[in-house]
Amino acid sequence: MAHDIHRRGLMLVLSSPSGAGKTTLARQLLASDDNISMSVSLTTRAPRPGETSGVDYYFVDAQKFGEMRNANELLESAKVFDHYYGTPRAPVEEALANGRDVLFDIDWQGTQQLQEAAEDDLVRIFILPPSAAELEKRLLTRAQDSADVVARRMAKASDEISHYAEYDYVIVNEDANESSSIIGAILSAERQKRSRQTGLTDFVKRLRDSL
């Protein structure tokens, strides 16, 4: 909007079982909207070739990770195999205060932690595949996944899906372009929520004073 009402940013969470199309939808959203950025996670695993700290991840050692977690400097964290992953609080807080939105590609467990840390700023979208057959087809056509990985992901999908009712919005991802435009609409609408427009009280006061 052209008027100057300050807005607090929001945290947009996309969750889904692997293969439901979430990564494509996140990429389309980031490409089409200048005011939202992907949250950069903190991890204790070593950088892979080509990965840049601060872009792909913030790379830290286990001691630093533990210190940050204990100091409540992480919005959520998880251990995956031998490594820790988490979301640093400071860059997210700074973005929100500046009216910028932050995108999270996390599972139901991370979402529950964000919910506890920052309920009012959270907008949770769950992406469902249109059918089990379609989910399997998408997993199989991913060149990088072995049949074994596909089987494990199908088994895990049911658990992830069981948490759909903890989300604000649910999209059945039949057509990626249609789903993208729905995600864009959700973002536009949520930005317009009265509760996020922190400058509204002053605006209305000035408006009423001049009437």
Added chain:
Amino acid sequence: MAHDIHRRGLMLVLSSPSGAGKTTLARQLLASDDNISMSVSLTTRAPRPGETSGVDYYFVDAQKFGEMRNANELLESAKVFDHYYGTPRAPVEEALANGRDVLFDIDWQGTQQLQEAAEDDLVRIFILPPSAAELEKRLLTRAQDSADVVARRMAKASDEISHYAEYDYVIVNEDANESSSIIGAILSAERQKRSRQTGLTDFVKRLRDSL
């Protein structure tokens, strides 16, 4: 969406001071979206030339109006000068059950009554003018309003605006096309709310059973 998940319709309320552009925005929304219709009010005033019962209003006598109100058959009602106006419950309930959305052009008092009657189905948008000067200009350029009417409407605007904080969304209507597209986005987003997708439980159960 192409899939067959049943959705309960929603009640979209547009409120604003007179002259903020609400009527234009309502008209644009009705023209651009096939799944939303204007709520038809009940009134005890006589039909004006060209008005059709069931289209412009449902015309009834005061006794019938009183009976319906006492039987809880109205979602909201008000007395304006010598006449009663109200929203019949049955056609709205039927539309919502069929997944159709209903648009209401009502003030803060009607909105409060709808809130009590049907909180979960309600989506409330408040339209603000960008400035007092712009509001006056818009009221003055309406051919049908005398200077006297304009002065009264400006005075009333301040009271109406004082209720903006009772609404879910607030739009400062600087540009009608931009505001229209925001209202369209709010409608798309709200339709995607998990809580409105009444067929989702069954869909997810079938999906998980087949995984």
